[in-house]
Amino acid sequence: MINKYFFIGDDECQICKINKRLRGKKICNSCLKSLQIYNYYGKYEDLEEVLVACYYNDFIKAVVARYKFQKETYLYNIFSDLMYDCLIQNIDPSLFTYIIPIPCSKKTLRERGFNCAGLLAEALAAKLNIPYLNPLIKDHTLEQNKIELRERTKNLKGKIRLNKSFSEDLRGKRVLLVDDIITTGSTLKEAEKVLNENSASAIKILLASPSYHTITNSEV
Numbered sequence: 001m002i003n004k005y006f007f008i009g010d011d012e013c014q015i016c017k018i019n020k021r022l023r024g025k026k027i028c029n030s031c032l033k034s035l036q037i038y039n040y041y042g043k044y045e046d047l048e049e050v051l052v053a054c055y056y057n058d059f060i061k062a063v064v065a066r067y068k069f070q071k072e073t074y075l076y077n078i079f080s081d082l083m084y085d086c087l088i089q090n091i092d093p094s095l096f097t098y099i100i101p102i103p104c105s106k107k108t109l110r111e112r113g114f115n116c117a118g119l120l121a122e123a124l125a126a127k128l129n130i131p132y133l134n135p136l137i138k139d140h141t142l143e144q145n146k147i148e149l150r151e152r153t154k155n156l157k158g159k160i161r162l163n164k165s166f167s168e169d170l171r172g173k174r175v176l177l178v179d180d181i182i183t184t185g186s187t188l189k190e191a192e193k194v195l196n197e198n199s200a201s202a203i204k205i206l207l208a209s210p211s212y213h214t215i216t217n218s219e220v
């Protein structure tokens, strides 16, 4: 799946596309500085064992918007590099049996044409040589007009469940659960709960998240 995505020229920065002649590097120093590498591993709100590659700031917000909404899918390559670096600096990757993406609903898949987290998970799996598995499903199954009014908001959020044909594969396994950006962490928590209920444990990895430890100018 990954190979069908378009790559831009090797000698120019894959984020700004302005700075050239990078001699094999994928991003220029200016973009690298704007990314604010975090490489965090620890607790995020009430989620345990979360890895975060970058701080969430206006720069990454804009680059992720290009990836998600403007079909600049080649950016998965940069994002997965950042996540890979964060992972190997904090954890032994051989702990994981599978790499699993946070799913998106069929509706989102239709609108965007790809699962943002799925592409990152596939790229990480290839870089780490660990099998990619896509066992989670996000539903928007119920038609809104058939649901009680008080249930509608809940239904709109979508529910995550396990494709039962994968339950034996996951039993007793430790998996790496991949998402791009989180704000509240509720989707990750829901996905983790589903995996835990099926006797799998998950470490979560994110491209970026807002942090309690916001960088101040004096720390940069």
Ligand SMILES: [Zn+2]
Pocket (backbone or CB within 6 Å): 013, 014, 015, 016, 017, 018, 019, 027, 028, 029, 030, 031, 032
């Ligand atoms: Zn650049």
